[in-house]
Amino acid sequence: FDLRNEDLAELRELGQGNGGSVKKVEHLPTHTIMAKKIVLIDAKPSVRKQILRELQIMHDCHSQYIISFYGAFIADPNICICMEFMDKGSLDGIYKKIGPIDIEVVSKVALAVLEGLTYLYDVHRIIHRDIKPSNILFNSQGQIKICDFGVSGELINSIADTFVGTSTYMSPERIQGAQYTVKSDVWSLGISLIELALGRFPFSDSTDEDDDDLSSCPSDLSDLESTLSPARVKSRESYLAQKASQEAERQARKSQKQLLQHIVNEPAPKLGPEGRFPKESEDFVDGCLLKDPEVRQTPKQLLLHPWIEHARNSDLNLVEWASTF
Ligand code: ATP
Numbered sequence: 088f089d090l091r092n093e094d095l096a097e098l099r100e101l102g103q104g105n106g107g108s109v110k111k112v113e114h115l116p117t118h119t120i121m122a123k124k125i126v127l128i129d130a131k132p133s134v135r136k137q138i139l140r141e142l143q144i145m146h147d148c149h150s151q152y153i154i155s156f157y158g159a160f161i162a163d164p165n166i167c168i169c170m171e172f173m174d175k176g177s178l179d180g181i182y183k184k185i186g187p188i189d190i191e192v193v194s195k196v197a198l199a200v201l202e203g204l205t206y207l208y209d210v211h212r213i214i215h216r217d218i219k220p221s222n223i224l225f226n227s228q229g230q231i232k233i234c235d236f237g238v239s240g241e242l243i244n245s246i247a248d249t250f251v252g253t254s255t256y257m258s259p260e261r262i263q264g265a266q267y268t269v270k271s272d273v274w275s276l277g278i279s280l281i282e283l284a285l286g287r288f289p290f291s292d293s294t295d296e297d298d299d300d301l302s303s304c305p306s307d308l309s310d311l312e313s314t315l316s317p318a319r320v321k322s323r324e325s326y327l328a329q330k331a332s333q334e335a336e337r338q339a340r341k342s343q344k345q346l347l348q349h350i351v352n353e354p355a356p357k358l359g360p361e362g363r364f365p366k367e368s369e370d371f372v373d374g375c376l377l378k379d380p381e382v383r384q385t386p387k388q389l390l391l392h393p394w395i396e397h398a399r400n401s402d403l404n405l406v407e408w409a410s411t412f
């Protein structure tokens with residue numbers, strides 16, 4: 088494909104994330120339906136070109152567990168990444184629509200993600216870095232594929248600063264500043280699997296109260312007032328609105344920090360309550376969520392786990408499952 092923005096007709100929006108949005112588009116010259124991810128990047132043209140070069144590796148990624156790549160281009164000021172469209176969307180959207188996902192389907196998800204991660208690492212030395220339900224996609228042919236992996240170091244750097252919020256699939260060692268390894272992805276997989284099986288994010292609203300040094304954040308509304316000059320705000324109303332949104336951001340940062348502390352300090356979540364799920368699935372998730380990365384297994388090792396063996400041999404029909412929603 089020689090992709091040009093003017094050849095892509097936007098059909099609808101598929102979703103929004105931290106770094107931008109994703110649209111369903113038709114490539115008019117070939118009538119190919121694609122997903123176009125628009126990434127807002129505040130970077131020099133030279134950096135943008137570097138990102139584009141790095142993204143080309145995706146042309147060499149061929150696996151049934153990895154989203155196909157059609158190409159990327161710069162559409163000032165954005166970078167557009169065109170990929171295979173998955174008509175059933177991401178797994179977070181699916182469980183939000185239909186509720187907790189059957190554990191046998193979840194085992195197929197685990198299998199697909201482990202295969203995808205093993206392919207990326209063994210063949211291309213790529214670590215995914217962002218495994219979560221919104222980056223695991225499904226289609227009506229019953230295929231499960233991962234997307235949004237960290238192929239471009241420059242891209243990772245360029246969007247890293249715009250983040251606030253939900254990097255909560257992050258492993259304890261990453262939170263503590265260690266390098267990413269394939270084992271960090273395994274932790275994120277464990278959290279994601281619990282989320283799918285329970286139909287909710289496994290860390291309930293953080294209950295820890297030890298939130299001492301939030302030094303970089305204003306600590307109450309009177310502090311906020313001093314950071315914002317009313318004279319420079321048009322009306323009292325927009326001033327109050329701005330104050331409210333700063334307060335909301337402060338709250339978000341605070342609960343984010345509590346969550347990160349919780350992940351580091353507390354025992355890892357489990358697939359439960361006991362007895363609800365097969366023993367092998369509990370054991371697999373426990374293995375993903377070993378807090379010490381030294382003893383946690385790699386995706387390749389985990390492909391040999393009995394629960395994954397079962398998933399491989401299961402005759403569960405995902406095409407049929409896909410047709411139920
Ligand atoms: P974050 O920005 O934190 O990574 P995210 O993964 O939800 O969050 P995006 O990657 O921008 O954000 O994706 C937004 C939504 O678009 C996803 O949740 C998914 O539902 C949808 N989506 C992304 N890629 C595709 C695709 N190839 N086919 C179909 N839907 C897609």
Ligand code: MG
Binds near residue numbers: 104234
């Ligand atoms: Mg994504």
